[in-house]
Amino acid sequence: MNDLRQQLHAAARRLPSPDPAAAVERLAAAAAAAGLVDVAVGWLQTPVGPVLGAVTGRGLVALRYLGTAEPSLLAELAHRVSPRVLWRPQALAEVAGELEGYFDGRRRAFTLTLDRRLVRGFQAAVLAATEAIPYGTVRTYQEVAAAAGRPRASRAAGNALGANPLPIVIPCHRVVRTGGGLGGYAGGLERKTRLLAVEGWGPRWPAPAPAQAPAST
Amino acid sequence: MRLPPFQELLDAHARELHRFLLGMVGPEAADDCFQETWLAALRAYPRLAPGANHRAWLYTIARRKAIDHHRARRSPALPPPPARDELALGDARLWGAVRALPSRQLAAIVHRFVSDLPYREVGLRMGCSEAAARQSVHLGLRRLRRELTP
Numbered sequence: 151m152n153d154l155r156q157q158l159h160a161a162a163r164r165l166p167s168p169d170p171a172a173a174v175e176r177l178a179a180a181a182a183a184a185g186l187v188d189v190a191v192g193w194l195q196t197p198v199g200p201v202l203g204a205v206t207g208r209g210l211v212a213l214r215y216l217g218t219a220e221p222s223l224l225a226e227l228a229h230r231v232s233p234r235v236l237w238r239p240q241a242l243a244e245v246a247g248e249l250e251g252y253f254d255g256r257r258r259a260f261t262l263t264l265d266r267r268l269v270r271g272f273q274a275a276v277l278a279a280t281e282a283i284p285y286g287t288v289r290t291y292q293e294v295a296a297a298a299g300r301p302r303a304s305r306a307a308g309n310a311l312g313a314n315p316l317p318i319v320i321p322c323h324r325v326v327r328t329g330g331g332l333g334g335y336a337g338g339l340e341r342k343t344r345l346l347a348v349e350g351w352g353p354r355w356p357a358p359a360p361a362q363a364p365a366s367t
Numbered sequence: 368m369r370l371p372p373f374q375e376l377l378d379a380h381a382r383e384l385h386r387f388l389l390g391m392v393g394p395e396a397a398d399d400c401f402q403e404t405w406l407a408a409l410r411a412y413p414r415l416a417p418g419a420n421h422r423a424w425l426y427t428i429a430r431r432k433a434i435d436h437h438r439a440r441r442s443p444a445l446p447p448p449p450a451r452d453e454l455a456l457g458d459a460r461l462w463g464a465v466r467a468l469p470s471r472q473l474a475a476i477v478h479r480f481v482s483d484l485p486y487r488e489v490g491l492r493m494g495c496s497e498a499a500a501r502q503s504v505h506l507g508l509r510r511l512r513r514e515l516t517p
């Protein structure tokens with residue numbers, strides 16, 4: 151009786167034990183080819199640290215800084231877009247290319263198609279107003295709230311910007327406080343300063359009246 | 368309850384499921400069955416009940432893919448490829464007999480002896496009780512003993 155059990159255990163130990171990583175990678179490629187990856191995610195390396203990106207069939211749906219991924223971006227995507235979420239960094243090549251150009255200072259505008267499914271309510275108007283802020287310039291929370299149609303809702307505008315699912319690409323870092331303060335940033339003020347510096351704003355901080363665009367634009 | 372991102376299932380189960388298929392179909396076919404299992408799972412995933420036993424669901428798909436593979440080859444007990452030594456020859460004969468078992472017994476034997484799991488864990492993967500898992504292994508061993516005794 152025990153002889154057969156021992157024989158099975160021994161034979162099992164002689165089976166090869168390949169690392170399934172290669173098989174998993176092939177699977178992600180096959181799944182993408184079969185149109186079964188509704189949300190492809192991958193890390194993007196940037197000068198402000200790793201950024202987790204997610205793309206769908208409609209376009210770029212989310213960017214999130216390392217360390218700010220709570221609650222888990224993948225879980226949020228599974229719930230709000232589709233549970234078919236897979237690591238597939240290859241799907242983010244175009245995003246990576248545009249971000250690289252941006253951080254090099256070569257790119258002043260993104261041409262990526264955006265999937266706005268994670269944007270809700272008033273946030274849509276706030277983000278639209280934010281996208282209209284030219285490269286290298288800043289606006290105040292109050293101005294953005296006004297441009298979004300609710301001049302007295304600067305706090306709500308701030309919250310909407312803080313929850314921006316597409317930072318960098320939708321330039322919420324260009325929104326600062328009235329009176330010169332940097333305000334807040336979901337990725338931390340260090341990153342906000344860095345992004346403004348990329349756009350040539352750094353030396354001018356604290357910002358003067360936001361209507362004055364820097365000479366570089 | 369919400370469905371977790373599919374990637375979480377893959378992270379949690381890929382390694383063990385690969386090992387399971389290695390036992391079920393052998394090293395040559397394990398990769399193909401692995402791909403087919405996960406693709407079928409991904410295809411059906413959005414319709415899965417969030418509270419379902421995801422692991423049992425995955426292993427059921429894997430077991431079916433392994434059985435499909437054996438059926439496609441008609442006879443899982445086909446003479447093994449030329450073996451280099453007696454040990455390998457013995458293993459080939461043993462795996463041939465194992466893979467000819469009824470599918471639940473086969474799966475139970477692989478969980479128990481290849482993945483080295485206790486009966487409670489075998490039950491969780493087969494969507495049955497610990498006692499039922501023990502019974503499947505017992506029946507499988509009895510049948511194997513009959514097959515392998517000259």
